[in-house]
Structure formats: structure tokens, C-alpha cells
Amino acid sequence: MQLSIKNKIKSTLNTVSKIGFFHLFSANIILQIVGFGIQIFLTRILSVDDIGRIKVMQSFIGIATIIAGLGVNTAILKLCSEDIDDNQKKKLFINGIKFNFITSMIVLTICIICSFTKIYSSDNIINVALRYYSIIIPFNVLNDLGIVYLQSQKKIKDMSRVQIITKVISVLFIILFSILFSLSGFIFAYVLTGIISFIIFLFLFKDELKEFLKIPITKKYIKNIYNIGKYAFATNSIGQILAFVDVLFMNYLIKDNSAIGFFGTAQLIITGLMIIPTTFNQIIVPYVSGNCKSKNKVIKIYNGYYKKMISLMFAVIFISFFVIPIFIPIIFGSKYVNSISYFRILLVGLFFWSISATRGIILLGIGQVKYNFYVSLVTACFNIAFNYVLILKFGASGAAYGTVLGFFVGNIVSKKIFHKAINNKYI
Incomplete structure (x- = not known):
């Protein structure tokens, strides 16, 4: 029996590789290398203070993008992965685009207004820069919809090509404009890349968008999107x-x-290492959705991925702990030796995040997304408490410890809730 299950898991992984896993994995590696290249370049021409400002601004933009998206991208990924006709998928996609355009413009307006206050930071450079950086929000939201729609249709190669093309364009612009205009040039290049990505998607989805004006925002589709x-x-x-x-x-x-x-x-660097679990998760959703009626099939898929994830992440973290710190001062500059202690602490958090993420992606695939919310809510409460207390006591090191403790608790909660969700789904 165990041999049979093992063979089926191997068969599933072989199928996954044939439909584009290694293509996607290679693309993700390229994206991460390019992303690292940009960051290395920026550390050579921008001050450490400006690097810190970029991190703060990216944090606000990331949160604003999620608020503007209202979960529509996840709903489109789930609904358009299901066995429905292409016309229904097109209507869902277009309804999602129209709805997200409205929500993203509202959020953009609020963000620009906030930039004229000191809500964001006591550093006025950050406040002024965010007035222009915020322009990227609607493009981020709509581009995300394009990516997940391709993913839902298992067009992994198309998705990878678009991401690589836009990243290469981004590199060229960021290098050019950062040299010319420093921090302001970086922001301009980032926004310009978002606009170009959006234009690429317009051409890529020209067939789906032919009836864009004719297809209205429909209560039926918005309700389906809203429920997820x-x-x-x-x-x-x-x-x-x-x-x-x-x-x-x-x-x-x-x-x-x-x-x-x-x-x-x-x-x-931790984000770069996340390419490994993230790539597996990008592939698995359509296949779990396609088998979501069978508890046994879902459990087999989960067990196969979960065991491999644990083994893989143990190896990755062990090697990274000793090898990567050697290259940090060489690649980023000697002053960035201060990053090593943070990196080693955060590696532990990466392990807990990786195995918890596997459970989360399975729950998404079977439509039990509310349980992911419960896990995230509990994890967030602990994470916020840990970070606040430990940052006050230990400064930046406290942030690293707080993150690890938060993900450790989140992993325990994730395990308990996952099994409850599976049992409730297949009563």
C-alpha cells in the first residue's frame, strides 16, 4: 500500500514537471538572481539610509496593494482553476478586473492623501516619495490578476516568460534611473515597469478582453468572487x-x-530562499482543485509534498546557515556584515513558514480559505506582540526573534486547524 502511494506521488510530481514545473522553477531562479542583482547594485550607489527608506516604502505599498486587491486574485485563481467552460472563466476574469480597478483607485487616492501627513513616517523624505510610489498600486493589482489567471489555466510557460521579460526591463530602468536620480530614479523606474507590465498583459489577453466593454459587472460573478x-x-x-x-x-x-x-x-536573502517552497505551491493549486472532491487524493498529494518540503528545507537551511554569510560582505559590501546575525535568526523562521505554507496552499485548493484566515489571524496576533516587545528591548535583533517566535506558534496552530478543515470538508 505504501509503495502504491509512493508511486502515485512520484507520478503526480512527474506530471507536474511535464506541464512546466522546471520551466517555472528556472524562471523563478532567474527572477531571484535579477532581483538580487538589483539590490546589490542599489547597495553600491545608495546609502544604507536610503535602502532602509525603500524597505519602509515597500512595506506600505505591499499592504496597500493587498487592501486594493480585496482577495480577488486568490478567488480568480481558485474559480478559474475549476472545471467550468471558458466563457464562464472569461466573465469571472473581466468582472475581477473591473472590480479591482475601482478598488485600487480608491486605495491610491487614500494613500496619496496620507502622504501629505506624517502617518507614514517622521522622515519627510519617505512621505514625499510615497506620493509618487503609490501610483504603482493599481498596476500591481491588475498585473497580479493577469499572473493568477495564467496560472489557473496552467499556462505556466507564458506566466514565466512575462515575469522574466518585465524583470529584465525593470533591471535596465532601475540601473539607468538610479544612477541618474538616486532614490527618486528608483521609484520612477519601479512605477514605469509596472505600467509596461500592464501593457504587456493587455496584448497577452487581447482575446479575453475583446468583450471587455460588453460584459458588465454581474452580481452572480461578484458574489462568487466575494465568497472566496x-x-x-x-x-x-x-x-x-x-x-x-x-x-x-x-x-x-x-x-x-x-x-x-x-x-x-x-x-x-530569506525571500530569495523562499523560491523553493513558493515554486512548489504555485504548481500545486490547480491540481488540488481538480481533485478536491476526493479526500484520499488530497491527503496523498499533501503527504507527498509535505514530507519532501521538510527534507528539502532542512538541507537548504543547514547549508545556507554556513555558506551564505561568507558571501554577504563580499557581495553587498563590508558594512553589510551587520546583516549576518539577522539572517541566521530568520532562517529558523523560514523553516516554520515553509511547512505551514504547504498546508495553506492545500486548503486554498479545496476551497477552505477561511481556515487560512484563522491561522493567519492567530499568527499575526502573536507576531505583533512578540515584535513589539522584543524590538523595544533588543532593537532590530528583537524583530528577527519576534518573527521566528511568531511563525513557530503559527506552525503549531496551522497543523491543528489543517486537520480540522480537512475533516469538516469531507464529513
């Missing part, structure tokens, strides 16, 4: 808060842009 999106929005919002709570607390509590810059560099 409401939990996804809450979950994603909390997820973004979890991702940026450390930086935001440092922004308000210690007000040291250089410390944020060092911590942000450590986070950047």
Missing part, C-alpha cells in the same frame, strides 16, 4: 502585516533607517 475573496483578503492582509510588521515597528519605534537597511538585506 473575503477570506483570502483577510488572510492576505494579515500575511502582509506579518511580512512587514517588523520593519513597520522599527520605523516607528527605533527610527533608524540604517538598522532597517541591514535587516532588510537579511530579509531579502
Whole structure:
């Protein structure tokens, strides 16, 4: 029996590779390498304070983008992965675009208004820069919809190509404009890349968008999107808060842009390592959705991925702990040796995040997104409490410890809620 299950898991993974897993994995590696290249370049021409400012601004933009999206991207991924006709998928996609355009413009307006106050930061450079940086919000939201729609249709290669093209364009613009205009040039290049990505998607989806004006926002489709999106929005919002709570607390509590810059560099490397679990998760959703009526099939898929994830992340973290710190001062500069201690602490948090994320993606695939919200909510509460207390006591190091403790608790909660969700789904 065990051999049979093992063979089926191997068969599933082989199928996944054939439909584009390695293509996507290679693309993600390229994206991460390019992303690292940009950050390395920026550390050579911008001050540590400016690197810290960028991290703070990206935190606010990330949260604003999630709020503007209202979970529509997750709903589109789930609904358009299901076995429905192409016309229904097109109507869902277009309804999502129209709805998100309205919500993103509202959020953009609020963000610009807030930039004229000191809500964001006591650093006026950040406040002024965010007036222009916020323009990226509607483009981020709509581009995300394009990515998840391609993913839902299993067009992994198309999705990868678009991401690589836009990233290469981004590199060229960021290098050019950062050299010419420093921090302001970086922001201009980032916004310009978002606009170009949006134009690429317009051409890519020209067939789907032919009837854009004829297809109205329909209560039926918005209701379907809302039923999934409401939990996804809450979950994603909390997820973004979890991702940026450390930086935001440092922004308000210690007000040291250089410390944020060092911590942000450590986070950047951790984000690069997340390519491994994230790539698996990008692939698995359509296949879980396609088998969501069978509890046994879902459990088999989960067990296969979960065991491989644990083994893989143990190896990745062990090697990274000893090898990557050697290269940090070489690649980023000697002053970034201060990032090493943060990096090693955050590696532990990466492990807990990775195995918890596998459960979350399975729950998304079977439509039990409300349970992901419960996990995120509990994790966020602990994470916020840990970060606040530990940052006050230990500064930036406290942010790293707080993040690890938060994800440790989140993993325990995730395990308990996951099994409850599976049992409730297949009563």
C-alpha cells in the first residue's frame, strides 16, 4: 500500500514537471538572481539610509496593494482553476478586473492623501516619495490578476516568460534611473515597469478582453468572487502585516533607517530562499482543485509534498546557515556584515513558514480559505506582540526573534486547524 502511494506521488510530481514545473522553477531562479542583482547594485550607489527608506516604502505599498486587491486574485485563481467552460472563466476574469480597478483607485487616492501627513513616517523624505510610489498600486493589482489567471489555466510557460521579460526591463530602468536620480530614479523606474507590465498583459489577453466593454459587472460573478475573496483578503492582509510588521515597528519605534537597511538585506536573502517552497505551491493549486472532491487524493498529494518540503528545507537551511554569510560582505559590501546575525535568526523562521505554507496552499485548493484566515489571524496576533516587545528591548535583533517566535506558534496552530478543515470538508 505504501509503495502504491509512493508511486502515485512520484507520478503526480512527474506530471507536474511535464506541464512546466522546471520551466517555472528556472524562471523563478532567474527572477531571484535579477532581483538580487538589483539590490546589490542599489547597495553600491545608495546609502544604507536610503535602502532602509525603500524597505519602509515597500512595506506600505505591499499592504496597500493587498487592501486594493480585496482577495480577488486568490478567488480568480481558485474559480478559474475549476472545471467550468471558458466563457464562464472569461466573465469571472473581466468582472475581477473591473472590480479591482475601482478598488485600487480608491486605495491610491487614500494613500496619496496620507502622504501629505506624517502617518507614514517622521522622515519627510519617505512621505514625499510615497506620493509618487503609490501610483504603482493599481498596476500591481491588475498585473497580479493577469499572473493568477495564467496560472489557473496552467499556462505556466507564458506566466514565466512575462515575469522574466518585465524583470529584465525593470533591471535596465532601475540601473539607468538610479544612477541618474538616486532614490527618486528608483521609484520612477519601479512605477514605469509596472505600467509596461500592464501593457504587456493587455496584448497577452487581447482575446479575453475583446468583450471587455460588453460584459458588465454581474452580481452572480461578484458574489462568487466575494465568497472566496473575503477570506483570502483577510488572510492576505494579515500575511502582509506579518511580512512587514517588523520593519513597520522599527520605523516607528527605533527610527533608524540604517538598522532597517541591514535587516532588510537579511530579509531579502530569506525571500530569495523562499523560491523553493513558493515554486512548489504555485504548481500545486490547480491540481488540488481538480481533485478536491476526493479526500484520499488530497491527503496523498499533501503527504507527498509535505514530507519532501521538510527534507528539502532542512538541507537548504543547514547549508545556507554556513555558506551564505561568507558571501554577504563580499557581495553587498563590508558594512553589510551587520546583516549576518539577522539572517541566521530568520532562517529558523523560514523553516516554520515553509511547512505551514504547504498546508495553506492545500486548503486554498479545496476551497477552505477561511481556515487560512484563522491561522493567519492567530499568527499575526502573536507576531505583533512578540515584535513589539522584543524590538523595544533588543532593537532590530528583537524583530528577527519576534518573527521566528511568531511563525513557530503559527506552525503549531496551522497543523491543528489543517486537520480540522480537512475533516469538516469531507464529513
